[in-house]
Amino acid sequence: MLLVVFLLLSLSRCYLASGIDSGQASSIIGEADNSVRATFAAVAEAEAAGANVSSLSARLDEAGKALSAANVAFRLGDYENASLFAEQCLSIMEGVGSEAKGLKASAEVARQNQLILSAAFSSVGLSVLFVAGLFGWRSLKARFVRRALKMKPEEAVEA
Amino acid sequence: MISLGDFRILYFASCVLLGLVIVGPTLALVVSFPAGERFSELYLLGPGHMAEGYPFNVQAGTEYSVVLGAVNHMGGMQYYIVYAKLRNQTEPLPNATAATPSPLEPLLEYRMFLRDGQVWEKTVVFALEQVSFDGNSCGIAKLRIDSNAFNVSKLAVWDQASRGFYCQLFFEMWIYNATVSGFQFHNRFVGNWLNVTRGF
Numbered sequence: 001m002l003l004v005v006f007l008l009l010s011l012s013r014c015y016l017a018s019g020i021d022s023g024q025a026s027s028i029i030g031e032a033d034n035s036v037r038a039t040f041a042a043v044a045e046a047e048a049a050g051a052n053v054s055s056l057s058a059r060l061d062e063a064g065k066a067l068s069a070a071n072v073a074f075r076l077g078d079y080e081n082a083s084l085f086a087e088q089c090l091s092i093m094e095g096v097g098s099e100a101k102g103l104k105a106s107a108e109v110a111r112q113n114q115l116i117l118s119a120a121f122s123s124v125g126l127s128v129l130f131v132a133g134l135f136g137w138r139s140l141k142a143r144f145v146r147r148a149l150k151m152k153p154e155e156a157v158e159a
Numbered sequence: 160m161i162s163l164g165d166f167r168i169l170y171f172a173s174c175v176l177l178g179l180v181i182v183g184p185t186l187a188l189v190v191s192f193p194a195g196e197r198f199s200e201l202y203l204l205g206p207g208h209m210a211e212g213y214p215f216n217v218q219a220g221t222e223y224s225v226v227l228g229a230v231n232h233m234g235g236m237q238y239y240i241v242y243a244k245l246r247n248q249t250e251p252l253p254n255a256t257a258a259t260p261s262p263l264e265p266l267l268e269y270r271m272f273l274r275d276g277q278v279w280e281k282t283v284v285f286a287l288e289q290v291s292f293d294g295n296s297c298g299i300a301k302l303r304i305d306s307n308a309f310n311v312s313k314l315a316v317w318d319q320a321s322r323g324f325y326c327q328l329f330f331e332m333w334i335y336n337a338t339v340s341g342f343q344f345h346n347r348f349v350g351n352w353l354n355v356t357r358g359f
Contacts (some may be wrong), residue, residue: 037238040272041337044236047274057236057272064238064270072267072307082189111188124240125181133174137167 025079025086029070032086035093036063042100051107056100063092200230201241201332203349206282213351218358220288225285225351227330228280231273238335240342243267243283247315247326252347260331260344266302266309285328290355297324297355315355323354 043060047053070085161169172348204226205212214223231237242265246252253261271279288308289300295317302311329350333342 037335037340040236040238040275040335043272044337047236053236053274059275060227060272064272068240068268068270075266076307076309077262093209112358115185115188118188122182123184126178129174129178129181133171140166140170141163144163 020079020083022074022079023073025070025082028083028086028090029067029074032063032067032070032089032093035090036060037069039063039093039097039100042097042104046100046104046107049104049107050111051100051103053100055104056096056103059092059096063089063096066092173322194234197233199233199237199239199332199334199347200228201330201344201345201347201349202228202230203212203330203351204228213268215352215354216356217287218356219287220358222284222286225282225328226280227269227283227331227349228278229271230278231275234275236272236274239271239273239279240333240335240346241269241271242331242333243269243304243328243332245299245311245313245326245328247313248318249316252327252329252350253331253344253346253350255346258344258346260333261329261348265331266311267304267307272307287353287355292324299326299355302328321354323356325352327352327356 066089073082
């Protein structure tokens, strides 16, 4: 059953792809190109925000290969394959942009939380340092003075 | 013995230093430090993955390979295209001074998305096809790269000084500029001279 569906899909794809002229191929390649550019921008922003974009980058690579193949096929005058590769590129890109935006938002929240946590630890640390520093200075100063008072004055030795 | 004044300075300087150590991680999250030089690499190696053994004396119908590589040091993810082009001795290379690409039409292209520090490599397999010799000229009708056959129709004239029919397979690097929403020549190109010879 699955095989039949697959064959029907393949046949319909072949039927749709046949008879494609340069204008149609160029249009779909342009669409794929725009989609890749927009997705790249979203993924790059997510990466800059500190998100792990390894999987998205791999999909971008796949889409880039398909787009290159589409452009090469177009230059060779093979408009059918050009449009098929461009369609393949578009299907790979599906959902990547929104996933990148989601990752960017999560990365920004994580970064903000990290900043808040870090600032809180720093504030507590600085407060402790301030109080301990003052008390420490008092005790050290007292010890220093006691030690100084215990010292005997040295006599100058005349030659 | 150290004086009380000196001891006080030493003590409070230590406290300030310790304070900086405590605040350091928070500062690192907020303050951005100046980045180093930003650039991209494009390189071409021989089939043995070394800067030697490049194909030079080539014959029609024989496959040769070179390793093409790119590295991103731009400080963030970048989108590159590398175009493969073929020229004879009279056709122009890109102009590195004016940062303009070669006006020749690209044959093959490689698109890549590289994160900062990421390396991309590809073994490029090519073969000249339908090569003809006529006196002092050599015609190359087709160039096959990675199983794609391109009609190139190049004419290489006999070079008396270097004694050969020369053409050059070269690669240009372009980078996507989000500000202008387009690709710009990145002023990097590498090439490999080929001396087209008759088969024995």
